[in-house]
Amino acid sequence: MNTFTDFFSFSDPNIRFVVIGAMLLTASSAIVGTFTFLHKKSLVGDAIAHAVLPGICLGFILSGTKNPAYLILGAFITGWLSLVAVEFITRRTRIKEDTAIGLVLSVFFGIGIVMLTVIQKSGNAAQSGLDHFLFGKAAALVGEDLMVFGTVAVVLLFCVFLLFKEFSLLAFDKGYAQSIGLPVRRIELVLTSLIVLAVVIGIQAVGVVLMAAILITPAAAARFWTHKISVMVLLASLFGAFSGLAGAYISYIAPAMPTGPWIVIVISTIAFISFFLAPRRGVISRMIRQRAIRRTINNENVLKTLYQLGEESKNFFLPRTEADIIRKRSYPSPLLTAVLHRLQRQGYVERIGTTWQLTEEGMSRGQRVVRIHRLWELYLTTHVNIAPDHVHDDADTIEHLLTPELETELERLLNYPTVDPHQAEIPYKKPV
Numbered sequence: 001m002n003t004f005t006d007f008f009s010f011s012d013p014n015i016r017f018v019v020i021g022a023m024l025l026t027a028s029s030a031i032v033g034t035f036t037f038l039h040k041k042s043l044v045g046d047a048i049a050h051a052v053l054p055g056i057c058l059g060f061i062l063s064g065t066k067n068p069a070y071l072i073l074g075a076f077i078t079g080w081l082s083l084v085a086v087e088f089i090t091r092r093t094r095i096k097e098d099t100a101i102g103l104v105l106s107v108f109f110g111i112g113i114v115m116l117t118v119i120q121k122s123g124n125a126a127q128s129g130l131d132h133f134l135f136g137k138a139a140a141l142v143g144e145d146l147m148v149f150g151t152v153a154v155v156l157l158f159c160v161f162l163l164f165k166e167f168s169l170l171a172f173d174k175g176y177a178q179s180i181g182l183p184v185r186r187i188e189l190v191l192t193s194l195i196v197l198a199v200v201i202g203i204q205a206v207g208v209v210l211m212a213a214i215l216i217t218p219a220a221a222a223r224f225w226t227h228k229i230s231v232m233v234l235l236a237s238l239f240g241a242f243s244g245l246a247g248a249y250i251s252y253i254a255p256a257m258p259t260g261p262w263i264v265i266v267i268s269t270i271a272f273i274s275f276f277l278a279p280r281r282g283v284i285s286r287m288i289r290q291r292a293i294r295r296t297i298n299n300e301n302v303l304k305t306l307y308q309l310g311e312e313s314k315n316f317f318l319p320r321t322e323a324d325i326i327r328k329r330s331y332p333s334p335l336l337t338a339v340l341h342r343l344q345r346q347g348y349v350e351r352i353g354t355t356w357q358l359t360e361e362g363m364s365r366g367q368r369v370v371r372i373h374r375l376w377e378l379y380l381t382t383h384v385n386i387a388p389d390h391v392h393d394d395a396d397t398i399e400h401l402l403t404p405e406l407e408t409e410l411e412r413l414l415n416y417p418t419v420d421p422h423q424a425e426i427p428y429k430k431p432v
Contacts, residue, residue, distance in 0.1 A: 007252050015252065018259065021146050022244035025202050026263060028153040029211075030218035030240030031160055032198040034233050035191060037219035038171035042212070044083065047101045048199040049211035051082030053112025056203075057119055068148040072200050079196040082108050109208070152201045159194055160233075167191055168229050206260035213264045214240065221271040224278035243267035297400050298339045300369045303348060304399075305329045306358050307366030311425075316363045319355035367427045368407075373399040374420035375410050381421045382414070388421035 010016045036045055052075035059074025060066060082104050089100040160167065166187045169177045178184050195215075202211050222235035247263030276283050305328050310316030322336055331339075340356050343349045348362030358366065376395040380386045402410070420426055 003253050007249055015248075017146050019245060019248045021149055022248045022259065022263065023241045024146075024149050024153040024244075026214055026218070026240035026244035026267070027237045028156045028240075029198040029202040029214050030236040031233055032156055032191075032194045033215035034219040034222070034229075034236045035160075035167050035171055036195055037216055037223070038229070039191075042216045043098060043101045044086070045195065045199060045215040046212035047082055047086060047105045047108075048079045048196055049203060049208050049215075050105045050112070051108035052076075052079045052196075052200055052203060053208055054078050054108055054115055057112055057115035060119060061115070072148065072152070075200040075203070076196055078108065079200060080193070083192055083196070112208075149201050152197060156194055156198060159190065163187065163190060164230075164233075171229070206263055210260060210264045213267065214243075217264075217267045217271050218243070221267070221274040224274040224281045239267060239270050243270065293400075295342070298335065299343055299346075299348070300365070300400055301329065302331070302336065302339050302343065303358070303362055303366035304369040304373070306349070306356070307363060307370055310358065310363070311370075316358055319352050319357045321355050325356075364429070367429070369399050371427050372402050372407055372410075374424060374426045375407070375414060375417070376402070377420050377422070378414055378417055378426075379410060391421065 006012070007015060010019065033045065036042060055074035055076065055078030056071045057074075058078070059070040059072075062074070063070040085104045086097065086100045089095050089103065090097050095103075166177070166182060169182070170184065170187060170191070174184060177187075198215060199211055202214050206214050218236040218239040219232070221239050222232045225235055226232050243263045243266040246266040247259050247261075250262045250266075251257045251259040274282065277285075279285055302325065305325050306320060307316060309320055309324060309328055310318065322333065322340070325331065325336060326333070340349060340351075343362065344351055344356075348359055348365060350357045350359055373395045376398045377388070377391040380391040380394060381388050416428070417426055
């Protein structure tokens with residue numbers, strides 16, 4: 001408890017530098033990473049992260065110090081060059097983008113390792129800790145770093161706020177953006193610069209190897225929770241900031257634990273939780289919806305079968321055995337029994353001994369399914385020119401999906417027909 005209080009009181013300047021720096025880095029990277037994710041350019045972040053290493057080394061060689069301004073400038077230049085190289089290879093050769101990214105990533109990173117080795121053997125005492133850019137060392141952030149990173153973060157946020165609509169439009173409909181006269185190439189140029197800048201400032205926290213996770217993972221996690229891009233950007237920044245705070249706290253209570261990898265572990269945990277538990281797009285939610293849909297389809301298929309048996313006997317309320325239903329439409333016996341019991345609980349059928357009988361409500365719902373099925377078959381034959389013997393399977397699907405509004409519109413479009421393409425009667429509700 002004392003450790004928790006000491007940390008979150010932020011009385012220690014070192015704690016303030018690390019926490020604020022980590023949160024700025026992760027939040028700003030997550031915001032820019034949202035548009036990278038939506039543009040389906042997730043691998044670009046990884047390429048840039050590896051390509052900035054030679055720029056960092058070059059900035060150190062030319063300045064002779066680890067001044068973050070020089071290092072960021074050098075990293076920005078080589079990060080930009082890596083993207084130019086990827087685009088050049090993709091456009092001028094038959095090599096695909098993912099292959100080009102792999103080539104550029106490995107070449108630039110290899111050059112960076114060579115330059116880092118040369119610096120380490122140069123005897124310059126100022127090079128101590130330069131290798132932290134490989135794996136990150138957020139715990140080493142100082143006030144000078146914080147000023148530079150804070151400035152860059154403000155620039156990123158300002159540019160995203162200023163061009164939010166344009167970035168959003170390019171992410172979803174680039175063709176439309178071009179058609180209305182937007183300077184697409186210039187906007188892409190700005191976005192690319194922001195991506196490079198976000199990667200450049202982020203590697204101080206998590207390093208070259210893990211930077212792609214900070215850029216993309218918050219956006220991927222946020223995507224599970226919303227369909228609105230504004231909310232997605234907000235959530236991604238919050239996820240990123242929380243992971244920065246949590247990573248700093250874990251490394252504080254366990255000094256042997258590095259901050260950067262823990263930031264990645266925290267944001268990855270958030271992503272996994274989102275993947276499974278998000279209310280609309282999560283795996284569990286999808287499974288629940290799919291199970292409900294399967295149950296609805298099974299319920300309506302059985303009611304439709306009972307209604308069709310009633311059509312044959314001219315008595316919709318005649319009790320039927322499970323064998324009668326299976327003869328009309330094949331069902332696994334255990335599944336049919338489960339469905340009938342569920343329909344009984346819902347008030348659509350009644351059990352009479354070993355037989356089952358439609359209720360008024362069950363007959364009405366079964367009638368609607370049959371009506372939609374036959375209307376759709378007629379629509380396909382008269383408006384889409386599909387042969388009558390090829391429309392049954394499609395109608396078998398649409399009968400469970402058509403809303404009452406579309407059903408009414410379909411009836412009006414077909415002028416309230418009385419028979420389907422197979423001359424079977426299309427049933428309508430009798431006026432009360």
